Amino acid sequence: SGALISQLRSLIKALPASIPEAVEGGPLAVFGADPMGCDIPGIAAEDLWKEVLNGVMKAGLGWGMEVDVRTQVQCGRWGLDGLLAFVEYFVSQRG
DSSP, rough: OOHHHOOOHHHHHOOOTTOOOOOOTTTHHHHHHHHGOOOOOTSSSHHHIIIHHHHHHHHTTTTOOOOOHHHHOSTTTHHHHHHHHHHHHHHHHHO
């Protein structure tokens, strides 16, 4: 899991400067909010995945939909940096 986060961080850092800054309300903006808002401490990690995180990931990343990946690649809190923070939180806090 640490390797996944390191790889994602490296990929984000390697993006060219021409990649646009994401804005609130953009395709990945759901990940820019505080990830604790998606956490339910009283339930098991597996149940949290089924009840909350799977839906958030599907909506945010467009899983199951035809999505132009080029529109998803945006930097900043409301873009890939927010996605990284979201993943880091749940990997470190919930395993």
